[in-house]
Amino acid sequence: MITVENLTKSFVGASGPVNALNGVDLNVQAGTVLGVVGPSGAGKSTLARCVALLERPDSGAIRVDGTDLVSLGGTALRAARRQIGVVPQGDSLLRQRTAAGNVALPLEAAGVAGPQRRTRVAELLDLVGLTDKADSYPDQLSGGQRQRIAVARALAASPSVLLADEPTSALDPETTGSVLTVLDRARAELGVTVLVVTHDMGVVRRICDDIAVLEQGRVVEHGKVLDLVADAGSRTAASLLPAVDQNPAADSAHDRVADVVLVGFAAVGALLPEAASRFGVELNLLGGGLTRLAETPVARFRVGLRGDRADSALEWISDAGAAVQRTPKGPQGVAA
Ligand SMILES: Nc1ncnc2c1ncn2[C@@H]1O[C@H](COP(=O)(O)OP(=O)(O)O)[C@@H](O)[C@H]1O
């Protein structure tokens, strides 16, 4: 468990002081993947660098399993740093070392003996699916393969936290997938807590359990992705759910109109037809669609209902755990 409390950090920029972090609070459960998103300049990298103990915050605390890392120095600080593996922003491999040689670096620095080192490097190359590239040099690898080697290197010393700053920013969609798969495996197979900094909501869509949205050095939204998508007003819902095209004519042809967010196989598959048959109402899908967040199917539909018991049907859908937001119907907003 990582908690960040009231973290502040300012820099002296060319045109005066810049408050990169303005009191950031966060908590991340062990074994989850947190996506830190936000526009350029929001403070994402500064936050990541502070959590990695590469940068000292001006104030605040960073607790990993209760210990405040900001207060540490000397040997204790170095030990704490080993608990945090970092995949730096950009291309960070040493050009004159092979893939295996790059992965071995932190192990050499930690004084791990040759045979154990080779065993560990082999495990890590297997984890990132690049066993056959052990003897290749970075220039002989694709961008995605280089990033996977950087992840393997960050995991070499068996950290409990893995931090990746824009790990997919320079990659095409296909290669992005292979890097995200590796981050997901680190969590699933090693139980590592992953913080991934990204400006790409596609990364959140594919691997993140939790999300923190940063703007101007502040967390403006933070929580479980699957909770936030059910909140119609959230930024997470706005950027991850299928859009609902406005169709006033279709809306006004129904007694009730609502936007419904359904999360999980059972809800997506069965809730709406069951509501229609239980309450004897006609229920039509007027817009929206289906998507997938990591392994979970999620839908946002605009539904139109006809029948005397339309209100009861909507209430039942809501009681069954779906987020239901009624919309005023048609161009005149004729709410019945
Ligand atoms: N070393 C630095 N010196 C001066 N200003 C910095 C430094 N690092 C970051 N900043 C400033 O802090 C703000 C946040 O930067 P950063 O954390 O890199 O944002 P992000 O990663 O979200 O794009 C920006 O205004 C940036 O210019």
Ligand SMILES: [Mg+2]
């Ligand atoms: Mg950045």
